[in-house]
Amino acid sequence: MENEIVLIILLMALVTYVPRAAPLLLLTRFDLPEKVVRWLKYIPVAVLSALLFPSVLLQEGGLDLTFVNEFLLAALPTLLVVWRTRSLFYAIVTGIVSVSLLRYLGV
Amino acid sequence: MINHQAKDEPRDKNARSAIVKGMKDATPIVTGYIPIAIAFGILASQVGIGLWGAVAMSVFVFAGSAQLIAVGMIGEGASMGTIVFTTFLVNLRHLLMSSALSPFLRNLSRKELAWFGFQMTDETFAIHSAKFRVAVPPALESFALNSTAQLSWVGGTIVGVLAGGMVKDVEGLGLDYALPAMFIALVFMQIRNNIYFMVGALAGTVAVFLNLTGFGAWSTIGATILAATSGVIVEQWKTK
Numbered sequence: 001m002e003n004e005i006v007l008i009i010l011l012m013a014l015v016t017y018v019p020r021a022a023p024l025l026l027l028t029r030f031d032l033p034e035k036v037v038r039w040l041k042y043i044p045v046a047v048l049s050a051l052l053f054p055s056v057l058l059q060e061g062g063l064d065l066t067f068v069n070e071f072l073l074a075a076l077p078t079l080l081v082v083w084r085t086r087s088l089f090y091a092i093v094t095g096i097v098s099v100s101l102l103r104y105l106g107v
Numbered sequence: 108m109i110n111h112q113a114k115d116e117p118r119d120k121n122a123r124s125a126i127v128k129g130m131k132d133a134t135p136i137v138t139g140y141i142p143i144a145i146a147f148g149i150l151a152s153q154v155g156i157g158l159w160g161a162v163a164m165s166v167f168v169f170a171g172s173a174q175l176i177a178v179g180m181i182g183e184g185a186s187m188g189t190i191v192f193t194t195f196l197v198n199l200r201h202l203l204m205s206s207a208l209s210p211f212l213r214n215l216s217r218k219e220l221a222w223f224g225f226q227m228t229d230e231t232f233a234i235h236s237a238k239f240r241v242a243v244p245p246a247l248e249s250f251a252l253n254s255t256a257q258l259s260w261v262g263g264t265i266v267g268v269l270a271g272g273m274v275k276d277v278e279g280l281g282l283d284y285a286l287p288a289m290f291i292a293l294v295f296m297q298i299r300n301n302i303y304f305m306v307g308a309l310a311g312t313v314a315v316f317l318n319l320t321g322f323g324a325w326s327t328i329g330a331t332i333l334a335a336t337s338g339v340i341v342e343q344w345k346t347k
Contacts, residue, residue, distance in 0.1 A: 008177070008187055008190055009163050010167070012168045012173070012190070013167035013168050015192075015194055015195035016168050016170050019198060019199050020204075020224040020227040021221055022202070022205070022224075023202055024205050024227075027206055027210075028215070028220060038339050039335055039338075040206055042302075042335035042338035043203050043207035043335050044233075044297050045306050045307045046306050046330070047200060048297065049310040049330075049334070050313070050326065050331050050334070051290060051327055052291060052294055052311060054314050055290070056287055058318055058319070063319060071284065074284060075291055079291060079295060082292040088135055088237075088296075089135065091288055091289070091291065091292035092285055092288045092292065095281075095285070095287065095291065096138075096282060096288065099284040
């Protein structure tokens with residue numbers, strides 16, 4: 001393995017690790033202001049949506065809101081199943097089966 | 108001796124069931140990680156960072172999208188500084204995830220917190236944030252979940268590198284939808300009232316917009332901060 005690759009990996013590990021661990025090590029030590037806690041409670045839904053929407057709506061770099069976007073189409077049965085069952089497992093199975101079915105049908 | 112056993116047995120049993128529960132809860136992540144890790148391994152073998160380079164990246168960096176981006180950049184011959192800075196930007200979002208989980212992890216030791224942070228990914232965060240809202244499980248359960256997720260990531264990487272060009276297109280299986288489907292379900296479960304709904308819709312829309320306008324590396328963190336702040340503001344209006 002080249003030295004440069006080793007160094008790249010080590011630096012990548014460092015710049016990834018610090019933001020991951022620092023808040024855990026620092027923020028668990030004292031009580032956060034009430035306003036910050038209220039802000040933090042919206043972080044999960046915000047960050048998960050910010051990751052989800054682009055992964056479903058952006059196909060090959062562009063916005064795809066049409067019916068040929070199988071990721072968008074498969075979101076409907078997935079949502080229906082999670083709403084009815086509240087089960088992560090069933091939702092994922094539904095999503096995977098829907099996408100493979102849509103591809104098989106040539107959508 | 109006998110006393111000692113009698114005392115330790117239930118504890119061992121609890122430990123074992125916590126580990127099993129954690130591993131089970133990692134199943135959706137594993138389903139999503141393996142195909143992506145294989146894809147990463149294949150790409151890594153093509154740019155010539157070797158089996159050990161790819162495995163080292165999956166062990167020490169453990170960040171899906173950043174690893175795929177980095178391998179692409181190595182293939183294009185980008186400079187070390189560019190690769191490291193891009194990785195930093197792309198992974199900075201974990202700062203927010205780690206902050207959001209911190210109120211639930213106050214009983215962990217510093218060593219445990221340091222280890223927990225190491226395995227904080229979008230997916231482990233997603234599952235933890237859903238679980239912690241109901242009840243914070245024993246630390247062992249969370250560590251079992253994190254480690255199972257990482258093992259599948261490293262395992263998939265090895266398979267991908269070894270398989271190299273042999274693996275044909277796995278798209279037909281729809282496994283590339285495992286993680287989007289998991290996020291759909293977890294976002295849905297996070298929505299407790301109209302404000303949460305608004306925050307999610309706003310974050311998602313802004314993230315798409317930032318991606319389309321060339322701010323891809325900032326999209327997650329920018330959209331998240333904007334939407335969560337809006338949530339607090341709307342909440343304040345409503346209570347007035």
